[in-house]
Amino acid sequence: MWPWSRRVDVVQSWPGEWPLRLTGRTPSGVAVILRPLRLDDEAAYLAVRRDNVDWLGPWDATAPRPTPTTRSFGDLVAHHEAEAAQGRSLPFVVEVDGEFVGQLNVSNIVRGSFWSCAMGYWVARAWAGQGITPTAVAMAGDHCFGVLGLHRIEINIRPENVASLAVVRKLGLRDEGLRPRYLHIDGDWRDHRSFAVTADELGGSTLRERLTQSSQQSLLRHTDPAPQG
Numbered sequence: 616m617w618p619w620s621r622r623v624d625v626v627q628s629w630p631g632e633w634p635l636r637l638t639g640r641t642p643s644g645v646a647v648i649l650r651p652l653r654l655d656d657e658a659a660y661l662a663v664r665r666d667n668v669d670w671l672g673p674w675d676a677t678a679p680r681p682t683p684t685t686r687s688f689g690d691l692v693a694h695h696e697a698e699a700a701q702g703r704s705l706p707f708v709v710e711v712d713g714e715f716v717g718q719l720n721v722s723n724i725v726r727g728s729f730w731s732c733a734m735g736y737w738v739a740r741a742w743a744g745q746g747i748t749p750t751a752v753a754m755a756g757d758h759c760f761g762v763l764g765l766h767r768i769e770i771n772i773r774p775e776n777v778a779s780l781a782v783v784r785k786l787g788l789r790d791e792g793l794r795p796r797y798l799h800i801d802g803d804w805r806d807h808r809s810f811a812v813t814a815d816e817l818g819g820s821t822l823r824e825r826l827t828q829s830s831q832q833s834l835l836r837h838t839d840p841a842p843q844g
């Protein structure tokens with residue numbers, strides 16, 4: 616018997632992780648809610664996805680091999696719930712002003728010797744540029760570190776995705792370099808840059824504090840008078 620087998624028994628259930636609702640505000644004060652996808656989101660979800668096909672297409676995950684069945688919206692909700700119940704993901708909807716505006720998925724939650732996760736996200740074009748995604752990442756990230764006790768968060772981004780690179784820059788994630796042909800996106804294997812942060816790198820601070828600081832610094836840069844002469 617392995618010496619630590621009794622301890623494994625204790626940590627194999629993950630109580631209180633899901634369903635989960637987190638609330639926060641962007642640095643400019645927009646209220647953001649993270650919550651599970653519900654069956655009654657179907658009309659809003661389908662409308663937003665339909666209206667944002669061109670906006671999301673270049674960044675959407677695709678299947679490298681044809682999938683045999685088309686999933687219904689109910690199947691999608693059930694799939695998310697099953698993954699979350701197993702402690703493998705936190706599949707959030709992003710809600711602002713009572714509207715479904717996007718998604719933030721904490722995926723690949725792995726414990727063992729890793730205690731790590733990845734994040735993916737999108738917002739509808741109409742809601743872009745308001746700091747909603749960096750805020751959502753900070754809210755979910757602080758939960759991952761502070762409540763789940765994870766050690767590392769990773770975000771993978773196509774090098775040409777300027778808007779998403781801005782999100783990790785605002786949160787001060789570390790650039791870990793290029794992963795060639797890393798994920799199947801928009802119909803092909805695409806290079807990604809990998810960004811990460813570990814709990815110890817925050818030095819007792821939070822991602823939300825980091826975001827507030829970086830937005831104050833950016834405000835100062837934009838309001839500083841131009842140098843004379």
Ligand SMILES: CC(C)(COP(=O)(O)OP(=O)(O)OC[C@H]1O[C@@H](n2cnc3c(N)ncnc32)[C@H](O)[C@@H]1OP(=O)(O)O)[C@@H](O)C(=O)NCCC(=O)NCCS
Pocket residue numbers: 670671674736737738739740742743744745746747748749771772773776777778779781782785
């Ligand atoms: C990437 C994305 C999630 C960023 O979300 P967001 O909530 O708009 O994030 P921010 O408000 O911090 O804006 C990030 C950048 O978007 C760009 N942006 C700003 N206003 C914008 C607008 N109205 N329309 C489009 N892009 C805009 C800017 O480059 C901004 O960076 P800046 O603040 O340094 O100028 C969003 O652009 C999106 O959903 N894109 C399509 C899907 C996608 O790329 N997902 C990520 C895959 S890794």
